[in-house]
Structures are given as C-alpha cells and as structure tokens.
Amino acid sequence: MENGEIPENANEHCPGPQSDSAGKSESCEGCPNQQICATAPKGPDPDLVAIAERMATVKHKILILSGKGGVGKSTFSAQLSFALAAMDFQVGLLDIDICGPSIPKMLGLEGQEIHQSNLGWSPVYVESNLGVMSIGFMLPDPDDAVIWRGPRKNALIKQFLKDVDWGELDFLIVDAPPGTSDEHISIVQDLGAASIDGAIIVTTPQQVSLIDVRKEVSFCKKVGVQVLGVVENMSGLRQPMLAASKFLRMTEAGEEKDVTEWVREYVKEKAPELLDIIALNEVFDNSGGGATRMCSEMGVPFLGKVPLDPELCKAAEEGRSCFVDQKSGTSAPALQKIIETLMENQGISRMLVDNDA
Numbered sequence: 001m002e003n004g005e006i007p008e009n010a011n012e013h014c015p016g017p018q019s020d021s022a023g024k025s026e027s028c029e030g031c032p033n034q035q036i037c038a039t040a041p042k043g044p045d046p047d048l049v050a051i052a053e054r055m056a057t058v059k060h061k062i063l064i065l066s067g068k069g070g071v072g073k074s075t076f077s078a079q080l081s082f083a084l085a086a087m088d089f090q091v092g093l094l095d096i097d098i099c100g101p102s103i104p105k106m107l108g109l110e111g112q113e114i115h116q117s118n119l120g121w122s123p124v125y126v127e128s129n130l131g132v133m134s135i136g137f138m139l140p141d142p143d144d145a146v147i148w149r150g151p152r153k154n155a156l157i158k159q160f161l162k163d164v165d166w167g168e169l170d171f172l173i174v175d176a177p178p179g180t181s182d183e184h185i186s187i188v189q190d191l192g193a194a195s196i197d198g199a200i201i202v203t204t205p206q207q208v209s210l211i212d213v214r215k216e217v218s219f220c221k222k223v224g225v226q227v228l229g230v231v232e233n234m235s236g237l238r239q240p241m242l243a244a245s246k247f248l249r250m251t252e253a254g255e256e257k258d259v260t261e262w263v264r265e266y267v268k269e270k271a272p273e274l275l276d277i278i279a280l281n282e283v284f285d286n287s288g289g290g291a292t293r294m295c296s297e298m299g300v301p302f303l304g305k306v307p308l309d310p311e312l313c314k315a316a317e318e319g320r321s322c323f324v325d326q327k328s329g330t331s332a333p334a335l336q337k338i339i340e341t342l343m344e345n346q347g348i349s350r351m352l353v354d355n356d357a
C-alpha cells in the first residue's frame, strides 16, 4: 500500500489511504488495512509531485482509448506519432498496455532495450524527435506473458511518468489497453485529469464496438477528461480491382460512367468465383449509423473514418510510417485528414511534412 494507492484487499467504498478519514470511516470497519491506514502519516503523494515536475516540459498529453481490443488503437497511436514527428513536433509515445504491448513492433523497435542515465530512463528513439516507452522493451523474451495485478501495473505506469526522461515534448501520446480498468484510472490519477488535453477513442463501425465506446465516453466524462473525438477505423474496404476496371473503362470510353454493373457482368462471365469479392463494400455492419451517429447522440466530436487497407496493416507489421510513400493510398490520406481536423480543433497548426518531397 504505497503512495496513496487503494490496496486490492480494501473494503468497498474505501476512502483511500491518504484521506483524513482513512481507517476511521464506516466503510473501514473490518478492513485488514484499517490499523495501518488510521496511523499512517498523511500528505501529498511524493510520486505525484515528481510526476508533475517531469510533465512540466510536456505541452500536450493525449490518451488513445478504445472500448474493444483489436480495433486499431495502437495502429492509430503509432501512425499519429509518426505523423506528428513528421510535422517536426517533438513526440513521446507511451505504451501503457502492460499485458499486450504492441507499440515496439509497430514503431519498428522490436528487440530494443531501455537505457538508464542519471536523468532517468531514456526512451527508445525511432528518430531524434520520436521517443517511445513500453514494457515491451523490458521483457527478456517477447513471448513472455505479463500477468500482473492492478497495483503492480499502476506502479509501473507511475514509474513511466516519473522516471522517463522525455525532455521537452510537444506531444505525449499515451496508448492505453482496451476498456476502462486499472491502467486508465491510474494514468488519469497520476497525470491529473486537468493536465490531460483529452482522449481520442478508436472504434470500428459496428454496434458491438460502439456500445463499448459509449462506456469509454462515460468514463471520460466521469473522470473529467475531454473527448477530443472518435475515429472510426476499418470503415469500409476500398477495392483497387474495381477502381482499376472503372479507370480502364473511363479511359476507353473517354467519359465517366458508373461501370459497377459492367464490371459485375465481366467478372460473372470471366471469373464467377470472384463475384463475392467485388460485391463486398462494408466489412462491418454499420446499419446503426456507425460512429457518426453515436457521436452526435453523445455530443462528442467525430474525427473521421479510416478504411480497411492491407497496406496500413503492412506498415504496422513492418513498424513504419504509412505517410512516407504512396503505398497506403486509401488509409494515409484519411489518417492525415483526421490528424489535421484534430489539430484544427485544438488550435495547433503545422503542415504534415512529406518525407519524400
């Protein structure tokens, strides 16, 4: 029970070991910690003071959240960080997904280790203005499972905030695990809700994911963190084959026509086994109105949609930015627009630098 954390075996409605009524309130009756809480010295948590000092050089702190796992939250965190770094901002990416850290791989930093200096833990750098911190750098074997209870996860998050020598940062992007659990409460408590610019929530279009986004929005409202917006990821699938056929037809005819029917007939005749593929547009059911409707119902900004794009998946697998070449032709412009909208909403301006230019 260090530094004001509520112990795991505490009674329900525990007032917290730092509260004046710790060990003395009605809810403390029968709690195994009652005696210690009643007699322990009270005062500001020294760790929180150290975190505030460390964070004094960080201009913007943004949390990336999702209701469900696998919706593309880490992919978004990684690409947002690449994009901000390409805009010449000084960026830190903190992975607090303690049990499933995927950020090292998505930033191309697998196998890297953290180094210590007298200023604290040094982040692992992708480039001089993009530093990363993750438990993934601490595991001797990437296949190791991290099976930790809440207090241990909370302690590591505190240590990340207190001991990592980020230096001057324009942005600290925090990639959280899905849901609303220990890690989320911990990061909000440690940073202080008021010092966090806000949260971006990533979802897919279908109801099962959106239901959990509503919970995420409620969590943000409860803890006093602003929702900067919702990103609908894996939103539809662009079909290059269809586009190519359309282009050919346009070129042949010299005018623009909807050639969907023409392509369908052509494929039906030449390769009927592909009919299902060319008919597919929406992968996930969005008949409920998707994130757009959910956002207007919940009164939070909608930032935009990112389509399913095999090239984005590949960029994430290979740990590289999707913005540096023209390969991620469908997802990169969508992500770029979302980032520009976010910056505009926050009153921050700087153009995305084209690294190929």
Ligand SMILES: Nc1ncnc2c1ncn2[C@@H]1O[C@H](COP(=O)(O)OP(=O)(O)OP(=O)(O)O)[C@@H](O)[C@H]1O
Binding pocket: 066, 068, 069, 070, 071, 072, 073, 074, 075, 076, 097, 100, 102, 177, 178, 233, 234, 235, 306, 307, 308, 309, 310, 312, 313, 314, 316, 317, 331
């Ligand atoms: N728009 C997209 N198009 C294609 N693949 C995508 C897209 N977004 C994400 N992916 C891929 O989907 C997989 C899951 O994404 P990711 O790990 O970012 O999800 P997550 O929400 O962070 O999951 P978890 O929280 O469970 O770690 C990854 O392989 C990623 O590359």
